[in-house]
Amino acid sequence: MxxxxxxxxxxxxxxxxxxxxxxxxxxxxxxxxTATDLTTLVWADEFDVDGPINPEKWFLQTQLPPGGSWWGGLIQHYTDREENTFVKDGYLNLVAKKETYTDQGETKEYTGARLNSKFAFTRGKVEVRAKMPKGTGTWPAIWMLNTNIDEDGAYWDNKGYGKVKWPACGEIDILEHWGKNQDYVSSAVHTASSHGDTVENLGGRTVDNVSDDFHTYSLEWTKEKMIFEIDGVTHYEYNPTIKNKDTWPFNNNYYIILNIAIEPDIDPSFTESAMLVDYIRVYQ
Structure with missing residues (x-):
């Protein structure tokens, strides 16, 4: 016993x-x-090799949406030419130009570039050191879309991931700068509950000389919230109380987009200006 x-x-x-x-x-x-140290570098482009962009890291998106123009009445063609996208002296140059250019049966008077990263990730920290272009009517942006977006011509849609329409897929704008509001930088989060011209989830601030000096723009994305900073200073935080498919579609892989668009109110004297990017780094 x-x-x-x-x-x-x-x-x-x-x-x-x-x-x-x-x-x-x-x-x-x-x-x-739920750790938030986010110090392990998982992907980067330092733009150290002169010439065309690295095709193993980037895809040049050029296909027009239905109707022949990009959303919002934008008036540029995006091209895959080296004249609009190249690396020189350690910087990525995304160049907007005034020129007559015909593509896909449409003739437009301006060109630019739209890059999709071939890397996608869920949660982490993105840091971008960049200098904005100049000119009323220029609209540069560094932002992110869900790999599941149904958008013909986008890299991940071409790979068969496109299943969900915008804005339900979710969009994260790390920075936007409008030449007609020089030196004001905005960040935003677009979802099914807040999107487009009436988006409520946004914030920004005025930063001195964004077109003459480099600044560091960052996003910290965790399970709970998103924090947007410029040079280490927070200007917007997104942390909805209720997280569901309408407010938080951010539990999936997102990819990085760099572009310069041209608005219809472009300054008639505009000829050419570039967004310069020193580096992009992603940490987890």
Whole structure:
């Protein structure tokens, strides 16, 4: 009988120890899942090699949407030419030009570039050091879209991922700058509940000399919230109380987009201006 009690006692102790280790492991996994140090570099482009952009990292999106113009009445063609996108002296140059250019049966008077990253990720920190173009009517942006966006001609849609229409797919604008509001930089989050011209999830601030000096624009994206900063100073935080498919479609892979668009109110004297990017780095 004593031997049986000893065996039962050892079994109970073993079960308790096993439960302890399981619970300890679960807590550790939970802590790691919500960790926000975001210091491990997982992807980057330092733009150190002169010439065309790295085709292993970037895709040049040129296909027009239905109707022959980009959304919002934009009046440029995006091209895959080196005249609009190239690396020189350690900087990516995205160049908007005034020129007559015909593509896909449509003739337009301005050209620009729209890059899709071939890297996509869920949660992390993005840092971009960049200088904005000049000119009323220029609209540069550094932003992100869900790989599941149904947009013909986009890199991930071409790969078969496109299933969800905008804005339900979700959009993260790390920065936008309008030449008609020089030096004001905006960040925004577009979702099914807040999007387009009436988007409510946005914030920004005026920054001195964004077209003459480089500044560092960043996004920190965790399970709980998104924090947008310029030179380490926060100007907007998105953290909806209720997180569902309408407010938080941000549990999927997103890719980075760089572009310069041209608005219809472009200054008639505009000829050419570039967004320069020193580096892009993604940490997790």
């Amino acid at each position: 004593k031997k049986q009690f000893l065996i039962y006692g050892l079994l109970i102790i073993g079960a308790l120890l096993l439960s302890y280790y399981i619970l300890t492991g679960m807590n550790t996994a939970k802590v790691n899942e």
